[in-house]
Amino acid sequence: MSRVLLMLAGAVFLAGLVFLETSRYAEMRRLRDRTATLQEDVRSAEEKADAALAAIIAPETLSRATDSVYLIVVNGASRGTAFVIDRERGVLAGAAHTASSLPLDDPDANVYLLNRASSAKIPVLSTRLHAGFGAFRTLVEDHQPIRSDSSIYAPQAAPLRDLAFDAALITVNPVDPATGEAVLGPALPIASEDALLALEPGAPIAVIGYPYDTLDDGFAPDAATSRVERGVISAITPPLDSAQEKRDPAIANLIIHRLATAGGNSGSPILNAAGEVIGIHTHGIESPxxxxxxxxxxxxxLYDLLSQEREQKRLNEVFLPAWRRLLSHWTRAEDALSWSFFMEYARPGEKPAPSVQSLVGAAAEPFDRVIETLEFEPATQSRCLDAPELAEPPDAGDGVESESRAFVIREKGEYAEFWRTVDRRSEHVLFAFDYSLRSKKGFCPLTAYWRKKGDTRLQVARNRASFELHLPPSPEAGVEDYQILLRRDQRCDPVSAQFMTGAISWPAAAQMAAQTVAFEKRPPAAKNEESHALAGMQRAWRRFRACRLSPKDARPEDCSPPEYIELEPSSREQ
Known part of the structure; x- marks a missing residue:
């Protein structure tokens, strides 16, 4: 019995030892797992701390950079910002639109740089704009983009902005002529090209500059106290983009941010966390x-500006081809508007309304057209439009010359005059359109004054997106001349004076009976006089419905009564 008890006691003891050892090993495993978890948490915390530290641009970094950032002053007024990129040669960088506005050819102008570090006024000697500045505008204004998916009856202009290559070099004397000492702060380092191509949204940045909207604006040109803003990159884009295109970092050379900047910040350096220049601030949009x-x-x-060969090569071989390719996603205005006016008068009211892209380039043009580029004259307070064929004849034998007569438009603006000759046996639309990169709508509204030669008054159409004059066929009228004068607000686009004018014509309905214009999956074109009458009735009904039944939704210019300007004696002094 005692032996059995001893064996039982031994078994219990051994079981206890096994249990204790098992518990000890389990606890050790839990401790190891907990330690591993803690180590992972520590690593994660360290990574987050590193990221947080990387997102902070140290104040001392910005303080050092401020010594190299200068206020541009013209005749005692702030003009913009520039920063040093080559101290020994006296070279600074800034915005091209600012540099181009400096009156360096005016001997009476006082143009200089100033900052707190030196307090010396450093005269500006010269500037050089990037070769690509203005190239984007030239391409876009030649194309005049219209949204390809918009209705052919209401084509929409694509309002673009001229943001490309707005950069310039500004040169000063790097030493004080009196002391021989260097006058500029240290050159700011420029980030490597690899680092620039690798930039991504969310990266920390800062801007240093001289905005106009400051509490010390009354003495800012004397105090030269810069402002610092910190934030992140919001986006990186090219000056023109389409979701149909694959992203290309090489041409996506605009850094978009939402830092608080204002006029005067143009030319400010954009810095990364290391204090390197990654960009030049040039544009901002006001928002309430x-x-x-x-x-x-x-x-x-900046690398372009420091090597003119590289600058021109990249512009010609990289950017211009890319911009042309991107613009091809939009339809040219001369094509879209020609089709639009034809459809409005020859095939009105198709349901569903055809898109621009469904007609332009997809079908042969059933009309003849002439497109011309003209320019507005410099702005004037008024404009005298001569009507030489309406001069008063002199009395026979009294030796007095005939009195000239003219139409006088007493409205300030930029004017452009032209004549058009039309054969009224065909149907015609005369039109004009002024695409603008400076307008939020993509165009400058036009006011038109026109008359048929021999008429004694001008008809007026005010503030239209485009000018159009529809001339239905009138075989008995023969050939007629039309005098047209356009006016626009000079503030709409002070950079470009060019606009497009055009004329389309197609055979009268009776002539078209033998030459039907076919459109895929569309009814044939109008073939008789009744169809023109019906189209006219439809337009009259749409006008009545808009102006009488739904006046709140109608455009004022569509419902205004006809306006005329009467002929009066000519006087060039008006």
Whole structure:
């Protein structure tokens, strides 16, 4: 019995030892797992701390950079910002639109740089704009983009902005002539091209500059106290983009940010966390609800400016071809508007309304057209439009010359006059359109004054997106001449004076009976006089419905009564 008890006691003891050892090993495993978890948490915390530290641009970094950022002053007024990129040669970088506005050819102008570090006024000697500045505008204004998916009856202009290559070099004497000492702060380092191509949204940035909207604006040109803003990159884009295109970092050279900037910040350096220049701030959009977008030229434009051969090569071989390819996603205005006016009068009211792209380039043009580029005259307070064929004949034998007569438009603006000759046996639309990169709508509204030669009054159409004059066929009228005068607000686009004018014509309905114009999956074109009458009735009904039944939704210009300007004696002094 005692032996059995001893064996039982031994078994219990052994079981206890096994249990204790098992518990000890389990606890050790839990401790190891907990340690591993803690180590992972520590690593994660360290990574987050590193990221947080990387997102902070140290104040001392910005303080050092401020010594190299200068206020541009013209005749005692702030003009913009520039920063040093080559101290020994006296070279600074800034915005091209600012540099181009400096009156360096005026001997009476006082143009200089100033900052707190030196307090010396450093005269500006010269500037050089990037070769690509203005190239984007030239391409876009030649194309005049219209949204390809918009209705052919209401084609929409694509309002673009001229943001490309707005960068310039500004040169000063790097030494004080009196002391021989260097006058500029240290050159700011420029980020490497690899680093610039690798930039991504969310990266920390800062801007240093001299905005106009400051509490010390009354003495800002004397105090030269810069402003610093910190934030992140919001986006990186090219000056023109389409979701149909694959992203290309090489041409996506605009850094978009939402830092608080204002006029005067143009030319400010955009810095990364290391204090390197990654961009030049050049543009901002005013917004009542937020800081809105600002745009900076990526700093590879500085490498361009420092090597003219590289600058021209990249423009010709990289950017111009890319911009042309991107613009091809939009329809040219001369094509879209020609079709639009034809459809409005020859095939009105098709349901569903055809898109621009469904007609332009997809079908043979059933009309003849002439397109011309003209320019507005310099702005004047008024304009005298001569009507030489309406001069008063002199009395026979009294030796007095005939009295000339003219139409006088007493309205300030930029004017352009032209004549058009039409054969009224065909149907015609005369039109004009002024695409603008400076307008939020994509165009400058036009006011038109026109008459048929021999008429004694001008008809007026005010503030239209485009001018159009429809001339139905009138075989008995023969050939007629039309005098047209356009006016626009000079503030709409002070950079470009060009606009497009055009004329389309197609055979009268009776002539078209033998030459039907076919459109895929569309009814044939009008073939008789009744169809023209019906189209006229439809337009009259649409006008009545808009102006009488739904006046709140109608455009004022569509419902205004006809306006005329009467002939009066000519006087060039008006």
């Amino acid at each position: 609800s937020s800081n809105a977008d600002g745009a900076a030229q990526r700093a590879d434009v």
